[in-house]
Every structure is written in C-alpha cells, then in structure tokens.
Amino acid sequence: MKTTIRHNILNANIDNFSMQETLAKIKESIDKKEQIHHVVVNAGKIVAMQKDLKLRKSVNESDLINVDGQAVVWASKILGKPLKERVAGIDLMVNLVKKAHENNYKIFFFGAKEEVVKKVVDIYASQYSTSIIAGYRNGYFKKEEEKNIAKEIAHSGANILFVAISSPTKENFLYDNKNLLKNVNFIMGVGGSFDVIAGKVKRAPMWMQKVGLEWFYRFIQEPKRMWKRYLIGNTNFILLVFKHKFLKK
Template identity: 45%
Template sequence: MSKEDYINQEKILGDNPRIKILNTTIDVLTEQQTVDLVEKYVLRKEPLHLIGVNADKINSLNSNPRIAKIVNSCGVINADGASVVLASKILNVPLPERVAGIDLMQKLIRLSAKKNYSVYFLGAKKRIVEKTAEVIQGQYPELNIVGVHDGYINESEWMEISRELNEVHPDFIFVGITSPLKEYLVEFLQSKGNRGVFMGVGGSFDVISGMISRAPIWMQKMNLEWLYRVIQEPKRLFKRYLVGNVKFIKNVIKEKVS
C-alpha cells in the first residue's frame, strides 16, 4: 500500500498531515506540536476531544463501531504507544514519536499555570483525584483548578457533571476514566454544549497521586513502559499488552501486504 493511501491531508486548525492505521486516524505530531495545536483550540474557545491511541485502543476500535466513530472524529489523535509508532514504520508512514498521555498532560498543566488557563480533574476514586489536584497545586500554586470530581458516576449523573462544567467553564478537563466509558461520557458532555479541551489521561491520576509508580526513565526511553505496567499488574494487564500487542502487529502486517 502506498504512502498516499494512508495520509489524509485534511487540516484541523493546523498544518499537520494525518495517517490511518487499521482504520484509525492518527495525527503526525510531536508532543510540542500537539501542545501548540491544542492551545489554538483554547484561544479560539473551540471544543476539542484530545485522545491518545495505543494498540489496545485500536484493537477495540475495530470491534466497536461506536468507539471507532468517536475516536476518528476527535480533533487531535496522538500515538500513545510504542507499538503504534512501530506500526507506522512498518507501513512506511513513520510517526515522529510516541506522545505519552501523562507527559502531555503535565505539559498542558504547565502551560495552563503559565497562561492562566483553568483546569478540571474528573476521574478515579475520590481520594485519588483529590490527591492528584493537591500534588499538582503544590507544584503550580498559581494554577487555577476550578473543580475536582471522582469518576465513579453512573449515566444518570452525567447531566449533573455537565451542569457543573458549564458553570465553571474550564479550559481543560482531564478525564481519568477507563474506556469505553470515558469516550461515551465526553461525547455526551460535548453534545450538551460543554466546551474546553477534554483529554483522556488513563491512569495518570494514579501515578501523580503516588498510588502507583511510573517506569524508570531508562524504560521510558526504551519504549518499555508497557512492560513495567504488566509487571505491576500482571493479572489485569498481561492479556491487554502482550496478547493485544501481538494481535495488533499481526493485523498491521496483514494490512501492509493486503
């Protein structure tokens, strides 16, 4: 398959091309380019669903049409997985780098503290998300945190969250809720007129709050952060990362030769 088959030159408030891997659209962006592009949405008061995709997300996307529609309609879609970057190289449309969700989140928080953008934390257990806000406020005393809410909410409570967000108007809403519930919730909140940048941050609240540790720098640099997570929670993550990554790469190879 030629490079032209993968690249979609449609621009989303920027000048970056987009590629497709296994029916998933991905922006060709570095971490800093992502920050610069996302800030344009903030300055223009444009709503944005910022999402990162890894092998597990792409696998689920190809078996869940609703998730596929939500993900591919996001304004910014990053490659948050070493296997996705590897796949782009196999398909001859190399992505510049992995954009790790927790690193991107922390850069956007630094930007918010510097530019006086407001933030809201939504997700995880109450004590964890509150500890996350406490840790971040300690790092950036000037940061405007306009709200905190745990992620243990059922669908009947979504409207309450929507009303609260519409009252405080955060520039960034960091969402630490597992997929696909996170995607469904963000879709609902945006449909109710909630603006701002919604960013799914996975387990970042657990790391920032100190509940779990992040992989050592040398493992991050060698793209082995996933292995560290498997070692931490083998029963929960073995199938997702090891089995899922093998399935993903096999499908990528099939796509290349098809």
C-alpha cells in the first residue's frame, strides 16, 4: 500500500494514517509474515519524550506510530503538520481482535493483573473463539525475566502481541526484545486497555472522546492516581505547543 507522510511533531515521529489505513498495513504485514513494531503517542507521552531519551528512541524507531490523543491531533494542525485522525490504541486493539477471528490469527495478551488479563481472554474467547488465543501472562515481572517472557511469547505461535503495561515500560520492553519477538508479526503496547475490556475501568462516552475529554473521564474515576499524569501532563503539553509555535525560531 502507498506510504503516507511521517511527521515529526515535538520530537515525536507520527505516521499520518487513518484507522482503516493502519488496519490494512497491519494485515499486509501479517499476511507477508513480516513484523511491525507499533506504538501510539499522546500528550503525556510526548511530554515524557522531551527528557526521556530512551523512550524517545523506543517510540521514534518503531515501524508504525499512530496518534492516540485528540490533543495531539489539534496540536498537529496548530503546528502546520495536520494529522488525519486519532487512532486510539484501544479501538485499534478491538478491531484487531475481530480481524484475528476473521483471518485465523492468534493473539498473546501480556499485562495487567492476573485476574484482569484472564478475564479479557475469557471475554474474547467467548465472543469469538478460543482459537484466537495464543496465550496470556500478567504484567508483573522482574527485569531479569524479560528475555524468558519474550521467548515464551515468541514460541506461542502468536501473530499479534498486545502489551498492557504502563509507559515507558511497555515501549522499552518491545524495543529491547523485538528481535526475540521476530516471529510475532505485530507487536503493540495497549496501556490500560485490558482494564477497560475487563470492566474494571469505564471508557468515556463517545461525545467526550470526540471533544478530547476522554482523559477527564478517566481522571474523575481515579483522581488520586491520575491527577499528576493528566493535569500536570496536559498543562506541560499546552506549554510545549505554545513554546514551539510562538517562541521557537
């Protein structure tokens, strides 16, 4: 398929793909038995990338980078590098689970608490079929266990890997172990998506997603845990955009 433009916005590389273009690119890679290392960026991650150079490298050297944050879509227009649309990680994951069922792909689910990831697997096995499940594992491990976990996933027969671990751990895990995972055609970090699918966390109504308030809906569910990530992170992102637009020569 035709390659689209890759923009660099505030030190973050972002591919200007729509959801449908992203899905087509992934299917093409799986069918050719090639690997795509996928990542999404949002306002908070872009702020973190300004100082966390390993995270920046892990993101920017990925094969496919989508924007998962309406604030970044708005910023792209302000900065003169407009992106087509937001491709939310959870929406991409849900679409890919359906595609797995339709195309006989297998998925490995890695991350979250044991009861959460098991519930996600049970939900999808019931909704579609156990045939899409290559395996699953919770997201609690020691650094020295990483290589063995990657090998376990690689030997599971999975075409797709979803990693539901917080940043920057998931990005660095995928970047550091992508050679061990070369048999897995599509590897992707999905953050807190397992919690949503399992019903532990509610997702914002569609109208809030469309106006860029999904972060606020998440914040009011867990204010003590999320206030720093969203309130401080979003403020820093606005300041970063302002500085780049009006102060950078």
